Amino acid sequence: MFKYFCYQFSLLFIAGSTLTAQQTLSRTIEHDGVIREYTLYIPSNYDDISKLPLLFNFHGGSGNIASQIAISDMRALAEKDGFLIVYPQALPDPNDGGSTQWTHKPPSTIDDVNFVEGMIDALAMEYKVDQQRVYACGYSNGGEFSLELACRLSDQIAAIGTVARSIYIETYEACSPTRPIGIVSIQGTKDDYDGITFGGVTYYLSMDDLNQFWSTHNNTDSDPTVVEIPNISTTDESTVEKISWDNGDACVSVLHYKVNGGGHDWPGSFGNMDIDASEEIWNYVSQYDLNGLIDCTAVPNIDVTKIKGIKVLNNPTNGSIIIEHKNLVAPIDFVICTLYGQRLKSGQLVSNFSTIDLSDLSDNFYLLKLENQIFKIIKTR
Numbered sequence: 001m002f003k004y005f006c007y008q009f010s011l012l013f014i015a016g017s018t019l020t021a022q023q024t025l026s027r028t029i030e031h032d033g034v035i036r037e038y039t040l041y042i043p044s045n046y047d048d049i050s051k052l053p054l055l056f057n058f059h060g061g062s063g064n065i066a067s068q069i070a071i072s073d074m075r076a077l078a079e080k081d082g083f084l085i086v087y088p089q090a091l092p093d094p095n096d097g098g099s100t101q102w103t104h105k106p107p108s109t110i111d112d113v114n115f116v117e118g119m120i121d122a123l124a125m126e127y128k129v130d131q132q133r134v135y136a137c138g139y140s141n142g143g144e145f146s147l148e149l150a151c152r153l154s155d156q157i158a159a160i161g162t163v164a165r166s167i168y169i170e171t172y173e174a175c176s177p178t179r180p181i182g183i184v185s186i187q188g189t190k191d192d193y194d195g196i197t198f199g200g201v202t203y204y205l206s207m208d209d210l211n212q213f214w215s216t217h218n219n220t221d222s223d224p225t226v227v228e229i230p231n232i233s234t235t236d237e238s239t240v241e242k243i244s245w246d247n248g249d250a251c252v253s254v255l256h257y258k259v260n261g262g263g264h265d266w267p268g269s270f271g272n273m274d275i276d277a278s279e280e281i282w283n284y285v286s287q288y289d290l291n292g293l294i295d296c297t298a299v300p301n302i303d304v305t306k307i308k309g310i311k312v313l314n315n316p317t318n319g320s321i322i323i324e325h326k327n328l329v330a331p332i333d334f335v336i337c338t339l340y341g342q343r344l345k346s347g348q349l350v351s352n353f354s355t356i357d358l359s360d361l362s363d364n365f366y367l368l369k370l371e372n373q374i375f376k377i378i379k380t381r
Contacts, residue, residue: 022079029122031115037089038119039065041075045082046128053083053133053286054123056116058090058142060164062099065089068139071269072278081286084127088119090141102138102145103168112145113152120156132289137161137281139266143185144168147210150183151175158182159288161281164191164264166204172213173338176365180218180252180292184284185210186277188238188262211245211256216367216376218248229257233273238262240274250292255284310370316378319359323370328352335369336361336377 022044028035046052055078059068065087078085090100095108104110116136123129136146136157143162148171150160159182166187167175187193187207195206205213215222222245229240238261245254257267257275265271268278287293311324323334328349336345336356344361349370358366361379368375 022075024075029119031118034091036091036115037065039069039087040123041078041085041087042127043079043082043084046084048128051128051130053135054120054129055083055085055282055285056119056134056136056138056146057085057087058102058136058138058145059087059100060138060140060142061101063090063139063142064100068142071139071266072137074278074282077278077282081282083282083286084123084129086119086123088116102141103148103171113149116149117153117156130289131156132291133158133286135159135161135285135288137285138163138165140164140264144171147171147183150181151177154178154181155290158290159184159285161277161285162186163266163277163281164188166192166195166207166210168204169202172205172210175213177217179290180249181214182252182254182285182288182293183214183218184255184257184281186257186259186267186275186280188259188265188271190262191264193258207256207258211243211254212374214254215245215248216374217365218245218252218254219376220245220248220252220254222373229274231274236271236273238272238274240267240272251296252288252292310373310375312368312375312377315375316380317358318380320355320357321368321377323349323354323356325349325352325354332370337367337369338364 023042025040027040028037057068057072057074059065068087074085090102091110092098093101093104093108095105102112120134124131134157136149137160138146143165144167146160146162147167149157151171154177161184163186192204193207195202196204224243224245227242229242231239238259241258243256243258257280259267259272262272266277268276313322313324315321331348331350333348334346335343337343358379363379363381366377366379368377
């Protein structure tokens with residue numbers, strides 16, 4: 001339903017005379033009756049024949065295109081690896097003091113997920129865009145928005161990267177991607193790493209919970225691999241751990257850079273200098289297309305989940321799931337909960353094949369917690 005937009009393009013600035021040399025273009029597009037600004041970078045290998053990947057790079061709250069290019073200028077990467085970059089401009093939010101935001105507060109009706117979907121369509125009409133390889137990343141509010149795109153536009157966004165922000169709780173609770181999707185996050189431990197809770201209400205998920213959600217969704221290994229990044233910059237008062245959950249469906253992994261001692265920074269530009277966030281994001285997302293890891297030979301099967309001798313059968317289900325546990329020697333506890341952790345059902349498995357009735361639950365995603373393992377359950381009609 002988002003395909004029918006009327007677009008009007010206005011070319012404001014062209015650095016160069018043909019599409020055979022790299023260009024940085026300042027442009028506008030009309031969406032929902034509003035003129036929106038963006039900057040597009042076209043690498044010199046663009047030839048109007050071969051399709052190139054497209055990366056959206058979103059600025060933070062109260063930021064703009066220039067501020068995002070200043071901290072994350074990925075044009076050299078685009079020139080080297082051959083991809084298009086678009087830096088869009090957010091609109092002011094009158095309900096937030098007029099600051100530029102990608103996630104507007106009620107009663108605003110601005111929904112920039114629709115705007116991005118429209119931009120993908122419009123750019124693909126004008127340029128040779130590989131629509132199997134469209135990516136998104138962003139800083140702070142722009143990173144939060146990239147996570148929302150992963151939740152709501154997973155049929156068009158192949159992978160995303162987020163820096164200095166977790167996911168808003170309402171976005172998380174409604175998050176239902178239609179396929180495994182690559183996620184890389186970079187977060188400082190001094191930057192609301194444990195989430196944001198005020199007055200007993202959670203507003204942003206902790207990074208641990210965020211990574212757990214995506215690793216569960218992608219059906220990755222439950223135990224991550226942790227690698228200490230060399231501390232090449234000894235004056236930035238921070239170090240980095242690279243944490244990865246691997247072997248997910250369609251070979252999709254979840255990657256996290258934990259910046260110990262880091263703040264609300266874009267590593268490599270300011271703050272931690274042991275990694276370059278722009279390079280890490282591109283190196284990660286560029287491995288994926290809409291089918292998962294490019295050249296993955298694994299065949300995912302969503303109907304059977306198997307971890308350490310345990311299988312969850314009849315998943316997705318419209319009634320009951322069956323737990324096969326060949327190594328069961330004594331009763332073990334299970335819990336069914338929402339993605340937010342609200343406990344809905346609990347009990348014990350007492351045999352090698354146990355049935356759990358979910359017929360009274362609404363259609364949604366749920367989590368089954370069993371022997372320190374977490375399984376994603378899908379309830380359908």
